[in-house]
Each structure stands twice: as structure tokens, then as C-alpha cells.
Amino acid sequence: MLKSLSTLIFLTLLSSVTAFSQGVEEELDLMLEWMTGEFQASGKSGGDITWRATEIWEGKPNGKWIYVELDEAEAQDGLSGGMVYFITSLSEGELTADAYDLGDDVDLDGAWQDPSRFDGMTVFDLKHRSGCTLFVSYDGFQFDGRTNRDSCPAGEGKEGYKVVSLNLTPGAVKYGDDSLADTHWTFERK
Numbered sequence: 315m316l317k318s319l320s321t322l323i324f325l326t327l328l329s330s331v332t333a334f335s336q337g338v339e340e341e342l343d344l345m346l347e348w349m350t351g352e353f354q355a356s357g358k359s360g361g362d363i364t365w366r367a368t369e370i371w372e373g374k375p376n377g378k379w380i381y382v383e384l385d386e387a388e389a390q391d392g393l394s395g396g397m398v399y400f401i402t403s404l405s406e407g408e409l410t411a412d413a414y415d416l417g418d419d420v421d422l423d424g425a426w427q428d429p430s431r432f433d434g435m436t437v438f439d440l441k442h443r444s445g446c447t448l449f450v451s452y453d454g455f456q457f458d459g460r461t462n463r464d465s466c467p468a469g470e471g472k473e474g475y476k477v478v479s480l481n482l483t484p485g486a487v488k489y490g491d492d493s494l495a496d497t498h499w500t501f502e503r504k
Contacts, residue, residue, distance in 0.1 A: 338403040345401055345409065345450070345457050346378045348482040352426075353501030362386075365487050365501040366426040370398070377402030383426050384489075396422055398440055399448075411448040411459065411480065414440035448480055457482040460490075468493045 346369055353365040367382040378401045398414040416422060417439055425431040446466035450459030460479040468476045476493035490498035 338406055341406070341409065341452050342378055342401060342403055345452070345482060346380065348457065348484060349380060349382075349399075349401075349487065352504045353487050354504050355499040355501045363499055363501070365489065365499075368426045368429050370425075370429045370432040372429075381422070381426055381429065381432065383423065396425070397443075400437075401450075407452050409450040409452065409457070409459070411450055413443040413446040413448070413478075415443060416440065445475075446478065448478065450480065455483070 350367045350369060355363045355365070364385045365382065366385070367380055369378060370381045371379040380399045380401060381396060382399065383396045396416050398416070399411040400414070401409060401411045403409050414437070420435075420439070422431055443466065446461050448459040448461055450457050458479075458481045461477055463477055464475045466476050466478060468474045472493060476491060478492075479488070479490040479498070481488035485503045487501040488498065489501065
């Protein structure tokens with residue numbers, strides 16, 4: 315009887331862990347789906363801004379690697395450039411997105427269309443943005459996250475700290491960076 319009860323408890327715990335890990339993996343996949351692709355927004359000066367993102371290094375354990383290109387037609391306000399996010403789950407409904415910059419002499423413009431351009435690179439070729447991790451929650455309808463206040467440096471040549479925000483819904487990416495004149499963009503899927 316004791317052996318049957320122990321087996322029943324073990325199987326119940328195992329199914330709970332399996333269901334939890336499936337929920338976490340589904341959230342990672344959904345965030346990847348909502349964050350990747352090509353999105354367009356209009357800039358405050360009337361110029362177009364494009365968010366282009368794709369998964370890189372598919373199949374790596376513990377999370378998803380996403381390359382994002384932000385491209386402003388006139389490249390003002392320091393918006394243009396590429397970055398990499400490593401998205402992982404802390405628990406069901408709670409995720410993080412660690413931010414990385416590309417190396418100074420790395421030019422990957424257009425790599426969102428050809429992720430194989432990252433095949434010769436590793437995470438050690440990237441520069442971790444210390445203090446700029448996005449803490450993201452998922453409520454069943456949207457992913458909403460931001461960096462901690464007073465932890466993410468404002469950037470080269472700027473004093474203080476910035477808060478970066480990211481909100482994902484089906485068909486839209488909202489991205490904000492308060493170091494760029496407290497600017498926020500809403501990108502809609504093309």
C-alpha cells in the first residue's frame with residue numbers, strides 16, 4: 315500500500331512539473347512569435363521606423379536568442395542599430411530578456427533575413443548590457459516588461475540611467491527608451 319501511495323505521489327508531482335515546463339515553453343514560443351518579423355511605425359518627425367527581428371541560434375537550451383534591427387530612415391535620436399535579446403523564463407508568467415550589443419566592428423545589417431550569418435558567432439562575441447535586463451510578465455493577453463530604474467546606463471556620452479520598455483501583443487511591438495527624449499514607438503506588423 316505504501317509503495318502504491320509513493321508511486322501515485324511521484325506521478326502526480328512529475329505531471330505537475332511536466333505541465334509547468336510545457337506552459338513555460340509555450341510562453342517562450344509565443345513571445346518569440348509576437349516579437350519576430352517586420353513591423354513599421356511612424357516617427358515623431360514623420361520618418362518611418364522599422365523593427366525587424368528573427369530568432370538566431372535555434373535549438374540552444376534554456377531560452378530563445380532574438381536578433382533585432384531598429385532602422386530609422388534618417389537615423390536620428392540614436393535609434394538605428396542591431397541588438398540581441400536572450401529570453402528565458404523565471405517562472406510561469408515571468409520572463410527576462412537580457413540585452414546584448416554587437417561588437418564594434420560587427421556589421422550584421424540585414425541579418426534578420428539571414429540568421430545563418432550568426433553561425434560563426436557565439437555569445438562571447440556580443441557585449442552584455444549590464445543592468446539592462448527587461449523583466450517581462452505575461453498575463454495571458456500581452457507581454458509587458460521594462461528595465462529596473464537606476465540600473466541601465468543611459469549610453470555612451472550620457473549621464474545617468476534609462477528605462478527601456480517592451481510590450482508585445484499579437485501584431486504589435488511597443489518599444490520605449492526614456493533616454494531618447496522619453497520616446498515610445500508602436501510598431502505594427504507589416
